[in-house]
Amino acid sequence: MKTIYVDNNATTQVAPEVFEAMKPFLQDVYGNPSSMHFKGGEAQEAMVDAREKVAAVVGASPDEIVFTSCGTESDNAAILGTLESHPEKRHIISTRVEHPAVWTLCKHLEKKGYRVTMLSVDREGRLDLDELRATISDDTALVSIMYANNETGVIFPIEEIGQIVKSRAIPFHTDAVQVVGKIPLDMRKSTVDMLSFSGHKLHAPKGIGVLYIRKGTKFSPFLIGGHQEKGRRGGTENIPYIVGLGKACELAARHLEEENNKARSLRDKLEGGLLERIPDTLVNGDREHRLPNTVSVSFEYVEGESILLMLSNLGICASSGSACTSGSLEPSHVLRAMGIPFTAAHGSIRFSLSIYNTEEDIDYILEQLPPIIERLREISPFWRDYIKASSKK
């Protein structure tokens, strides 16, 4: 069975070039970069090189890059590290559609006594910046707002937000896990103080993340230990993965535009094809401001997990915001925050593409998915009722 992998916002396949670049560091080049001997020197040199490449992809200077273990660690380090540096301030601003790495942490901090404002979004998943202006105060320790949403792909106006936040001299963090390698970023021209991203979303392996910290930003380390990462994160550096991430960033920077155009045109073909072939299908989120590789669609009156398993039997890997897929009982907090009706939220499917997808992949999905939806609608008690009701109108 061939594999059609369209779940790249969950994770990506490791690029063959990345794997090749990592290999020596899992074999002969095993030194600890802190060591004084030549084995340490080899590792150190590779790390310096990788750090430059990683910095380049976001337009940062290498000493503003801190390597972490994953996106979640980067988010936790940014938020907790900032709060620790501003102990007198007790207010945090974030959004209702954040990834759990930020969302759950904010909920946790709320229980610990922080005042947390979760900004709401409209039906298209857009923020109301007036709400931000109204809630930001001298007590605000940090504003943390994601760059783009993992479920819908909706991109927030980060620089516009940043200007509001910086006019009050408040630290500004953004979770850019879904963005790096997909749209161009330049921290030299940005209002962002801290930016998180993760290797496995851009064809490096799982287990490596990055926190960009602008020079001069007050920060206390989250992992306390050795002097590594200029005292900003203890723990021996994960050299093979750092090298892999360096390679992945180099590839991403080189191919950004071309890849984007390709992913966008495949995504648009998929989206258009589904809307055309399957009745009662909606696209979730602002289509104007959206990652080029992502589309979230809802098929009314059917449930997402069933769709995913039927797709999976045909070799197609996607994901869903339905309740049943997450282990929780309610559909995704993102779709709920957007006010997507239950009829649609339970039947939402996200397709997220990468450079490795082809026209044939899209054709195959467009051929296989309509009969699946039709079949599940035949099983659904609501579909006939709905058809009957709408034919009476």
Place this chain on the structure above:
Amino acid sequence: MWDYTEKVKDHFMNPRNVGEIENPDGFGEVGSLACGDALRLTFKLDEDRRIKDVKFKTFGCASAIASSSALTEMVKGKTLEEAEKISNRDIADYLGGLPEEKMHCSVMGREALAAAIASYRGEKVEKEEFEVICKCFGITDKEIERAVKENNLHTVEQVTHYTKAGGGCESCHPKIEAIIDKVWGEKETKPVLVKPAKGEKLTNIQRMRLIEETLEREIKPALRQDGGDLELIDIEGSKVFVALRGTCSFCPSADFTLKQYVEAKLREFVADDLSVEVKE
């Protein structure tokens, strides 16, 4: 990915008896679009009053569809009295088991069957006195109680897996806990009187009885294990006067026990404002 058995996968990919019977003898529908799963069950009886034909339509995940399909296979050819005996556990067993988080799918099957049988008999589905405990999913105390008893559930998390109750905003968790305690507490000796909720008051007599009961049941047995004892002398307002007996009467830690144990227990079981003092 969920760990579904081959049988679940089979019943999901090739569901049996999908559809709706025209003019059915029994019709049951449970769940809703908002809840994320729903099942409509219809059946027809033969002249021996056995289920001759049965069909389902389900909106939901793979295990909901598989549970519905399994249920239809299980009830075919059975009398209503036989079919009624099928529990959610039986449905899950028929499928070779369901992931714990998905047990509510089998509960939905049993409920739809009960509703369909009730509709045939012209009964209203047991509309006994109930309270909606979980507002997010509309689950009543009766449904929770039944699931707790039938499936031997002891934690809120289990109740959520089996009934969905408590899976949303979580504000009903204390109430679910109370139901679990009530179901399993029936075997233990429980106070006849219970501490009133905030805003409610016991009469003076009830309050004195409750203090006595709490001393007998919760406090004295523990003291006696160490050779100690105490005696209730008087109650004045919120002050409880006791006399120390046995080893307690000369124990250097008696004050500590009195405050940290006796008083704490009385506050837990009777009223928050009680204090304990020694009076010989």
